[in-house]
Amino acid sequence: MKGKFITLEGPEGSGKTTVSKELVKILNESGYKVLLTREPGGVDIAEQIRNVILDKKNTKMDARTEALLYAARRQHLVEKVLPALKEGYIVLCDRFVDSSLAYQGVARNLGIDEVYNMNLFAINDVMPDKTLFFDIDYKKGLERIKVNQRETNRLDLEKSDFHKNVYEGYLTICKQYSDRIVKINADQKVEDVVQDALKEIKKILWSKII
Numbered sequence: 001m002k003g004k005f006i007t008l009e010g011p012e013g014s015g016k017t018t019v020s021k022e023l024v025k026i027l028n029e030s031g032y033k034v035l036l037t038r039e040p041g042g043v044d045i046a047e048q049i050r051n052v053i054l055d056k057k058n059t060k061m062d063a064r065t066e067a068l069l070y071a072a073r074r075q076h077l078v079e080k081v082l083p084a085l086k087e088g089y090i091v092l093c094d095r096f097v098d099s100s101l102a103y104q105g106v107a108r109n110l111g112i113d114e115v116y117n118m119n120l121f122a123i124n125d126v127m128p129d130k131t132l133f134f135d136i137d138y139k140k141g142l143e144r145i146k147v148n149q150r151e152t153n154r155l156d157l158e159k160s161d162f163h164k165n166v167y168e169g170y171l172t173i174c175k176q177y178s179d180r181i182v183k184i185n186a187d188q189k190v191e192d193v194v195q196d197a198l199k200e201i202k203k204i205l206w207s208k209i210i
């Protein structure tokens with residue numbers, strides 16, 4: 001695989017979407033080919049699945065919904081991520097398997113290892129070269145969503161306990177995969193978060209242009 005697969009993770013309102021757009025601009029200016037994509041979604045069928053999963057009327061995350069989520073992951077990986085990596089792109093993916101470990105594994109209580117095992121068919125040994133965890137207290141993240149009036153989805157509307165568990169789940173995963181996941185302080189100005197993220201990305205890039 002010639003490219004680099006970098007995933008961005010964090011609780012709601014952690015700013016990964018905003019920061020990822022800035023990262024694309026800077027990396028592009030430095031001559032890198034970058035593909036910015038997201039999960040659930042990224043390709044047509046997976047975006048349709050995203051709409052079903054995040055629909056506010058769909059109140060339960062049952063086994064069927066979970067299966068759809070992982071099927072969407074497989075499709076996105078095969079159709080978009082792997083071809084881009086083969087062509088030497090830096091692929092920045094807003095959420096990937098760690099979201100499942102934190103949201104389904106911990107917050108929904110399905111178990112980190114169990115969810116990882118369920119994902120094996122979807123990821124087929126493809127794991128990120130680096131994962132940036134956007135670390136912000138879950139309450140501050142939820143506050144940011146309110147202030148920015150970002151459109152809420154079904155999961156945003158979960159009780160505060162759920163978001164607390166997501167956050168704690170992420171902290172557990174950070175420890176479990178400490179060689180791959182790096183924490184970025186997301187509770188600072190966007191420019192500073194971008195710079196911290198870039199520092200980490202630079203460590204795994206081939207040249208030192210940026």
Ligand code: TMP
Nearest residue numbers: 039040069095096099100103104155156
């Ligand atoms: P976002 O893209 O706006 O962050 O919203 C995606 C939502 O989907 C977010 O609440 C996390 C949730 N999600 C899971 O529960 N499991 C997953 O595996 C992924 C990728 C996302």
